[in-house]
Every structure is written in C-alpha cells, then in structure tokens.
Amino acid sequence: MKFTLSWLKEHLDTDASLTEIVDAMTMAGLEVEEVIDPAAALSDFTVGHVLAAEKHPDADKLKLCRVATKDGEQQIVCGAPNAREGLYVAFAPLGTYIPGPDFSLDKKPRKIRGIESFGMMCSADELNLGEDSDGIIELPEAPVGTPISVVLGLNDPVIDFEVTPNRPDWLGVRGIARDLAATGIGTLKPETIEPVQGSFDNEQTILIEAADACPAFVGRVVRGVKNGSSPEWLQTKLKAIGLRPISALVDITNFMTIDRARPLHVYDLAKVQGSIIVRMGEDETFKALDDKTYSASADDVAIADETGILGLGGIVGGESSGVSEETTDILIECAVFDPLTIRRSAKRLGVNSDAKYRFERGIDTGFMRDGMEMATRLVLDLCGGEASTVDVAGDIPAAPEPVSFDPARVEQLLGFTPGEDEIERILKTLGFERQGKSTPWIMSVPTGRRDVTMQADLVEDVARIAGFDKLPATSLPALPGRREPTATLTQTRTRLARRALALQGLSETVSWSFVLGAHATAFGGGADALHLDNPISADLNVMRPSALIHLLLSGQTAADRGYPGAALFELGPVYRGTEPGDQSLTLAGLRRIEPARDWAGADEITALTAKADALAALDAMGANVDNLQMSQPTGDYWHPGRSGRLQMGPKNILADFGELHPRVLKALGIAGRVVAFEVWPENLPAPRKGKNSAGKSKGALALSGLMPVHRDFAFIVSDDVAAGDLVKAARGADKALISDVSLFDIYVGKGIDDGQKSLAIDVTLSPKEDTLTDAQIEAVSAKIVKAAEKIGAVLRG
Incomplete structure (x- = not known):
C-alpha cells in the first residue's frame, strides 16, 4: 500500500515531520517498508537564472553563461543548444552528485577549452526526471535558489507499508489517518458526505442470483457524462503511487480504492443489454x-x-462494457463480495488486481451508500451529467456484534494501563463507541473492523496505540518441579554431528522418505509391506531402506547440470519393515569421485575419506573413536574390497563406510564412482554419569612444554590382519607416554613372503615431566613390540 504525505494530510491535521509520522506508523503496527522522498535526491539542485549566454571563444558548440545562483553569480560553460539569456535552469554547484550519468562534479572549477566552469546546468535525463537529454531543463520563473523539487512539485514523499490480512481498513488513506490520529500525532479531519439528490428514477434493473457470493449491490446511473482526461491534481496523486491515469471515470474508481479502500466499477450503459445479473x-x-x-x-x-x-x-471488469471517451451514460457499481469466493477465484485465474486485494480481505460494508454518494459527486464534478436515484439490490450486511469490554483487563493482559479516560479516547478515535456507562463497557464495532470479535482484540488496539514500547519487561514466574531438557540425547548428538559434517565440507539436504521401488531393491529393500497404497508420485512408491538413494540422485542431477563433485549428507529415517522397531535414524553422506582439475592437484577421494567423515560424526557425538573395532559391512551395496564397518563389540554397529558397488550405481543411473557412509546415532550408548550430553567427559587440560619424540616401527603381519588392529595394539602399550599412533606405509613385494604384508607405524611419545632418556624410550619400544606380537605381528628386521 502506497500513499503520499500530502494525501495523508488531506485527512490528518498534523504538523509532525515525515520521520515522526513513519515512527508513529511503525509503533502502531503499520510496518513501513520504504519511504521514497524525491526531494531528498534533488536537494542539491536549485533554481538558477541565466543572465547572459555568449559563444565560447574557442568552441563553436559551447556557450559561456553568467548564471545567478544561490551562491551568487557563477560562470558556467554549457553545451546545451537551448542555453540562452533569461532561462530558469536546474543549477548544480561544484561537488554535486549527478544521479543520471552517475558521477560527481569536481569540487574545484574545471577548465573547459581554457575557461573555468563553476557548476552545471542539468537536463531531465541527468536528474532522472525523463529521457530528454538534448537540452537543459527549462523551469518556470521562480526565485533564484528555490529547490527544484518545489518548483517541479516533487517534494511529496511516498510511504510504502505492508498491510496485514486482518486490517483491510489500512488499505485506504483515511483508515491510516484514523489510526495515526489515535496515537496523538494529529487530528482526524471531520467530513460530511452530502447525498446527491437523484433527478430521475434509476431504471437499470439489478438482480442478485448468488446472494452468498454477493450479498448487496448498490447501483446508480449517471447520464450525460463527458469522459476525458482527469484533472492534474488527480493524475498527480495516482502517478505518485505508481498508477497510470487512464480517463476521468477510471481514475475516480482508482482514487476511491486508495483513498477509502472502496473499490468501484463503472459500466458503459450503452453496452449493457437488459438487466445486470449477479450470478455464478x-x-x-x-x-x-x-x-x-x-x-x-x-x-x-x-x-x-x-x-x-x-x-x-470484485476481481476484474470486462472489456465489452468498459467506458471510453465516447461514453455518455454510466452505471456505478458499489458492491460487496464474499472474501473466500474472491480469493479462490483470483488464485485459480492468477489475477492480482487492487479490487481483488481489498475484497478478499473484506471491505467496509457500512460505507457502501456513502461511497456511492462520494463517487457520484466526483463524477459530476469532473465529468458532468445528472444522477439517478440509488438502487440497492440485496441486503447490506449488518454491523458486527457489540463487544463486552472490561478496561481492567488491559492491565491484566499488558502489565500497565494508560487509564480509563485514555482507553476510551483511543477506542473512540479508532471508531468504537461506548454504549451507556455500565461496566463492563459495551463497545459497538465499526463496520470496517470485523476483525474485532472479543475484548482481547480491543486490548490489542489499546496496546499498539498506547505504545508497545511502554510494555514493562517482566520475567515469567518459574514453574514448580523438575525441568527436563528440551532436546533428547539423540537430538543433541545429531545436532553436533551435523555441524561436524558441515565442517568436513559436506552440504546438508532434506529429501523424501519415499523412493522408487527398483531403487529400494538395489539397496536391499522394496518389500511388499513397504509399498505405499497411495503414493504421491509413481517414482516415490516405497519407503526407503537407505538415505543414500536420494543423495545419489541429487549428486547426479547436480553433475548433469554442470556442478560436479557433490558432497552431501542427510539426517533422517530409514525403514526395514512395518513393525515399530523396523524404523531407525541414519546419518548418511557421500562424495562423488571426480577427476581433479586443479593446477596444484587435489586431495584424492577414497574409501578412507568416507571413513574420516564417519569418524568426525561419531567423534562429535561422543564415541571413543580410538577404540572402535573394524569389520566388513554386510550390505551388498558396498564394494567388497573398498568398504568397512565401525562397531563397538561384535553386535553394536555404529557406521558403514566405503565405495559403493558399481552394480548399485548402475541401477540408479549414477555415472562414475562414489564413496559414502551411514552412521547409526541411536546405536551409540548413553554416556556414563558425569559426562556431558555428547558423551565426552571434560578432563583437565594437560599441556607439556617438552618436545615429543617420534619412533618408527615396521611389522610383518598376515594379510588378514587389519592395520587398525596394529595401531590399536601399539597405542595401548603405554597410555601414559604414547599420545598418537599412525600408519604411514603398507608394503607387499620383494622381501615379504606370500600371504604377508609389512605395516609401518609412527609412534609419538609425549613426556609430561622430564625429557625421556634412552632407557625409557627403549622400554616403551619393547612394550610396543610385545603388544604387536599378541596380534601375530613380528618386528621387521
């Protein structure tokens, strides 16, 4: 909703500044989105008077002008063909920003063909006031130094604000003025709408066959009108808020729509055959x-x-009965329509007219007769003619029911009260009338405020007008009893895991819990019991057995559209059956293996990358990742030689990771290779007492000022011994001194017997109190060798 400041002041008597009015609107609940002040953009430009214009001595197309300005007489070099003595111009002093070409004048005089120029005379194009750039603006005679915004009538700010659906009265300028008057920033100007006496009977028959959709239709005929251009004052109003003037009759209906939130329609009677019928x-x-x-x-x-x-x-008129310059006899329509019907129709047809915008929110039914009289007066004043009597078809809806209101309820709900006299003043200014002097008050509700149905609605009006900023800051009383955490342990853990995966460079997605049956089968699902009876789509007909399915499809879609290298994860349910225990929560993710296109190279994505992602999620959830066991996953959608499983004990599976099987990728239409992981957060045991929600106890921080010592070991082990088992055994050899163990080499070949391999590890020793002696280092080394021997490893010679 847009309106100009001058338009508002036609209804509101106020001396408040633009800033004060905008602030008052905001505090009263009218959310101001933008204030467009054309005068502010033109504030540096003033009227100048050309005293003399002579040919430049060194340029045929330039003129040397003496100009009277607000800063005194100035010398200006100008190339405009219409620069001449006696002209009133738009003068820009040195340093002024010129909005059209987007540049600023130098702060010092500039020499043009050897002669200094002390400013600029501007064209319409240079001021963003039009497309004429062939000459400077020729202003009407005005005192030198007058802002050009005043001379051109561009000193009227436009206020644009958002209207909430429950306040259709704000869709008219007078409704806005009424609320502002209640705030005390001004006074609502009184008005009396004088009825226009009909000089003949209205013979145009109006029949309503759809009373539920159109309860009432007020009509009036005006004969002998002359439909030309509307006067300048009306065109200026409409142009200021972005409406295009069309003709006097059409402009009058647009004016009524904005001024009073009262949409009207005008029919050319010469194009109407017989009765007007309102039907479906x-x-x-x-x-x-x-x-x-x-x-x-x-x-x-x-x-x-x-x-x-x-x-x-209530939505849009037809071309067949539209008015034109040849129109002489008209019918003015002032009707009311069912908001729900209007909303459904407009949505289905994709129409968004100003009339629809108001009718779907509900219009002031009490203004139907007065609206007709006001519109008739405008037609007679601007187009001439003579009016008939007013015909009302149907029944104008009754006023809303009165509301019982106890002023003491204001303090009970708000924590403060402005006093009964102020409460009554606010409500009266807003259009509510107190009936009698009893308590509770019986308040009549204006026909334009059908959103008010209970006393809490009146308390809300008092609160926003008296000032939400006056509401005291009061803490709610503490509830008795024990308060449980708002989030469960699993919710807290998965929140931390999602953050950890995001830090790993993966993007989170949210997808359906349904998949295509063939895709579910490829991931070990697709049982008959999991087929949907009424799927939302033919390719979403089975409950998913794995969250990897939609991640794979999303990654392939991104690659097909030119965005390779997808790295995605999702938290959500998967389904293995129809029993309560057959649904489980999974945290799944994947990375597509794409060829590196970086001059400096790129990190290779392997099954170990997926393992690192899974470990990051488990570590964030509080799992002791150093003590997890490794095994092979049982799902046949994993590559048998490039996948693994992380578990606690033989049965508690925490995660599967690795490269996905090419057969599964082919079944889903996925090109290339993909590594992935599936983490099962609900399998992670609850933390022991004294640990935080993530399952990690926060011990004392122990930092050593001594340098760590590194020792390398190479062991010969059987092919079936996992490298992780060797790392784990070495780490447990001396937990006090060994701070880290990492695998840095695997060797199979010359010097190593068949069925065996060489694993080389780097062991970090971190002394706590004194520098380690050779004897201490040898003792720890012996422990490491002994621990390795327990898993069948032999120190390589």
Missing part, C-alpha cells in the same frame, strides 16, 4: 480490461447482462 459463472470466457481472456466457472461470481458475462465481480 457458467464456464464462459470473456476478454478483461487487462487485455487477458478469462473463463468463469461455477465457483466464480460473475456480473452479466442478458447476453452474457460482463466481468468477474
């Missing part, structure tokens, strides 16, 4: 005034005559 549509098409063709169904309220449809009531 009959699958008939018509060309509308917006040059589009629409079809009215049985769910749409249609305005028709005896030959067919004339338009959609």
Whole structure:
C-alpha cells in the first residue's frame, strides 16, 4: 500500500515531520517498508537564472553563461543548444552528485577549452526526471535558489507499508489517518458526505442470483457524462503511487480504492443489454480490461447482462462494457463480495488486481451508500451529467456484534494501563463507541473492523496505540518441579554431528522418505509391506531402506547440470519393515569421485575419506573413536574390497563406510564412482554419569612444554590382519607416554613372503615431566613390540 504525505494530510491535521509520522506508523503496527522522498535526491539542485549566454571563444558548440545562483553569480560553460539569456535552469554547484550519468562534479572549477566552469546546468535525463537529454531543463520563473523539487512539485514523499490480512481498513488513506490520529500525532479531519439528490428514477434493473457470493449491490446511473482526461491534481496523486491515469471515470474508481479502500466499477450503459445479473459463472470466457481472456466457472461470481458475462465481480471488469471517451451514460457499481469466493477465484485465474486485494480481505460494508454518494459527486464534478436515484439490490450486511469490554483487563493482559479516560479516547478515535456507562463497557464495532470479535482484540488496539514500547519487561514466574531438557540425547548428538559434517565440507539436504521401488531393491529393500497404497508420485512408491538413494540422485542431477563433485549428507529415517522397531535414524553422506582439475592437484577421494567423515560424526557425538573395532559391512551395496564397518563389540554397529558397488550405481543411473557412509546415532550408548550430553567427559587440560619424540616401527603381519588392529595394539602399550599412533606405509613385494604384508607405524611419545632418556624410550619400544606380537605381528628386521 502506497500513499503520499500530502494525501495523508488531506485527512490528518498534523504538523509532525515525515520521520515522526513513519515512527508513529511503525509503533502502531503499520510496518513501513520504504519511504521514497524525491526531494531528498534533488536537494542539491536549485533554481538558477541565466543572465547572459555568449559563444565560447574557442568552441563553436559551447556557450559561456553568467548564471545567478544561490551562491551568487557563477560562470558556467554549457553545451546545451537551448542555453540562452533569461532561462530558469536546474543549477548544480561544484561537488554535486549527478544521479543520471552517475558521477560527481569536481569540487574545484574545471577548465573547459581554457575557461573555468563553476557548476552545471542539468537536463531531465541527468536528474532522472525523463529521457530528454538534448537540452537543459527549462523551469518556470521562480526565485533564484528555490529547490527544484518545489518548483517541479516533487517534494511529496511516498510511504510504502505492508498491510496485514486482518486490517483491510489500512488499505485506504483515511483508515491510516484514523489510526495515526489515535496515537496523538494529529487530528482526524471531520467530513460530511452530502447525498446527491437523484433527478430521475434509476431504471437499470439489478438482480442478485448468488446472494452468498454477493450479498448487496448498490447501483446508480449517471447520464450525460463527458469522459476525458482527469484533472492534474488527480493524475498527480495516482502517478505518485505508481498508477497510470487512464480517463476521468477510471481514475475516480482508482482514487476511491486508495483513498477509502472502496473499490468501484463503472459500466458503459450503452453496452449493457437488459438487466445486470449477479450470478455464478457458467464456464464462459470473456476478454478483461487487462487485455487477458478469462473463463468463469461455477465457483466464480460473475456480473452479466442478458447476453452474457460482463466481468468477474470484485476481481476484474470486462472489456465489452468498459467506458471510453465516447461514453455518455454510466452505471456505478458499489458492491460487496464474499472474501473466500474472491480469493479462490483470483488464485485459480492468477489475477492480482487492487479490487481483488481489498475484497478478499473484506471491505467496509457500512460505507457502501456513502461511497456511492462520494463517487457520484466526483463524477459530476469532473465529468458532468445528472444522477439517478440509488438502487440497492440485496441486503447490506449488518454491523458486527457489540463487544463486552472490561478496561481492567488491559492491565491484566499488558502489565500497565494508560487509564480509563485514555482507553476510551483511543477506542473512540479508532471508531468504537461506548454504549451507556455500565461496566463492563459495551463497545459497538465499526463496520470496517470485523476483525474485532472479543475484548482481547480491543486490548490489542489499546496496546499498539498506547505504545508497545511502554510494555514493562517482566520475567515469567518459574514453574514448580523438575525441568527436563528440551532436546533428547539423540537430538543433541545429531545436532553436533551435523555441524561436524558441515565442517568436513559436506552440504546438508532434506529429501523424501519415499523412493522408487527398483531403487529400494538395489539397496536391499522394496518389500511388499513397504509399498505405499497411495503414493504421491509413481517414482516415490516405497519407503526407503537407505538415505543414500536420494543423495545419489541429487549428486547426479547436480553433475548433469554442470556442478560436479557433490558432497552431501542427510539426517533422517530409514525403514526395514512395518513393525515399530523396523524404523531407525541414519546419518548418511557421500562424495562423488571426480577427476581433479586443479593446477596444484587435489586431495584424492577414497574409501578412507568416507571413513574420516564417519569418524568426525561419531567423534562429535561422543564415541571413543580410538577404540572402535573394524569389520566388513554386510550390505551388498558396498564394494567388497573398498568398504568397512565401525562397531563397538561384535553386535553394536555404529557406521558403514566405503565405495559403493558399481552394480548399485548402475541401477540408479549414477555415472562414475562414489564413496559414502551411514552412521547409526541411536546405536551409540548413553554416556556414563558425569559426562556431558555428547558423551565426552571434560578432563583437565594437560599441556607439556617438552618436545615429543617420534619412533618408527615396521611389522610383518598376515594379510588378514587389519592395520587398525596394529595401531590399536601399539597405542595401548603405554597410555601414559604414547599420545598418537599412525600408519604411514603398507608394503607387499620383494622381501615379504606370500600371504604377508609389512605395516609401518609412527609412534609419538609425549613426556609430561622430564625429557625421556634412552632407557625409557627403549622400554616403551619393547612394550610396543610385545603388544604387536599378541596380534601375530613380528618386528621387521
């Protein structure tokens, strides 16, 4: 909703500044989105008077001008062909920003062909006031130094604010002025709408056959009108808020829509055949005034005559009965329509008109007669003619029911009260009237405020007008009893795991819990019991056995669209059956293996990359990742030689990771290779007492000022011995001194017997109190060798 400051002041008597008015609107609940002040953009430009214009001595197309300005007489070199003596111009002093070409004048005089120029005379294009760039603006005579925004009538700010659906009264300028008057920033100007006495009977028949969709239709005929251009004052108002003037009759309806939130429609009576009939549509098409063709169904309220449809009531009029310059006799429509019907029809047809915007929120039914009288007066004043009597078809809806209101309830709900006298003043200014003097008060509700149905609604009005900023800051009383955590242990853990995976460079996705049956089968699912009876799509007909399915499809889609190298993860449920225990929570992720296209090379993505991702998630959830056991996953969608499983004990599986089987990728239409992981957060045991929610106890920080010592060991082991088992055995040899163990080489070949391999590890020793002696280092080394021997490892010679 847009309106100008001067338009507002036609209804509100106030001396408040623009800033004060905007602040008052905001505090009263009218959310101001933007204030467009054209005068601010032109504040540096003032009226100058050309005293003399002579030819430049060194340039044929330049003129040397003496100009009277607000800074005194200035010398300006100008190339405009219309620069001449006596002209009033838009003067820009040195240092001024010129918005059109987007540059600023130098702060010092600039020499043009050897002669200094002390400013600039501007064209319309240079000020963003038009496209004329061939000459400077020729202003009407005005005192030198007057801001050009005043001379050109561009000193009227436009306020744009958002209207909430429950306040249709704010869709008219007078409704905004009424609320501002209640805040005390001004006074609502009184008005009396004088009825126009009809000089003849209205013989245009109006029939309502769809009373639920259109309860009332007020109509009036005006004969002998002359529909030309509307006056300048009306065109200026409409242009300022972005509306295009069309003709006097159309501009009057637009004015009423913005000024009073009262949409109207005008019919050319010469184009109407017989009675005006308000009925539901009959699958008939018509060309509308917006040059589009629409079809009215049985769910749409249609305005028709005896030959067919004339338009959609409350939404858009038809071209067949539209007014033109040849129009002489008109029918003014002032109707009310069912908001739900309007909303459904407009949404189905994709229409978004100013009338629809107001009717779908509900208009002031009490202003129907006065709205007709006001519109008639405007037509007679601007277009001439004579008016008929007013005809009302149907029944104008009754006023809302009065509301019982106890002023003491204000303090009970808000924590403060402005006092009964102020409460009554606020409500009266907003249009509510107190009936009698009893308590509780019986308040009549204005016809434009059907959102008010209970006393809490009145308390809300008092609160926003008296000032939400006056509400005291009061803490809620503590509830008795023990308070449980708002998040479960699993929720807390998975939140930390999701953050850890994001830090690993993976992007989180959210996808369906349904997949294509063939895809589910490829991942070991697709049982008949998991097929949906009523799927939302043919390719989403089975509950998913793995969250990797949608991740794979999303990664392939991204690659097909030119975005390779997808790294994705998702937290969500998977389904193995229909029993309660058959649903489990999984944290799944993947990385597509793409060829490196970096001049410096790139880290290779392998099954170990997926393992690192899974360990990062488990570590964030509090798992002791150093003590996890390794085994092979049982799912046949994993590559048998490039995958692994992380578990606690023989049965408690925490994660599977590795490269996905080519057969599965082919079944899903995935090109290339993919590494992935599946983590099962619910399998992680609860932390012991004294540990935090993630399962990690926070011990004392122990930092040593002594340098660590590194020792390398190479062991011969059987092919079936996992490298992780050797690392784990070495780490446990001396937990006090050994701070880290890492595998840095695997060798099979010359010097190593068949069925065996060489594993080389780097052991880090971190002394706590004194530098380690050779004897201490040898003692720890012996422990490491002994621990390795327990898993069948022999120190390599």
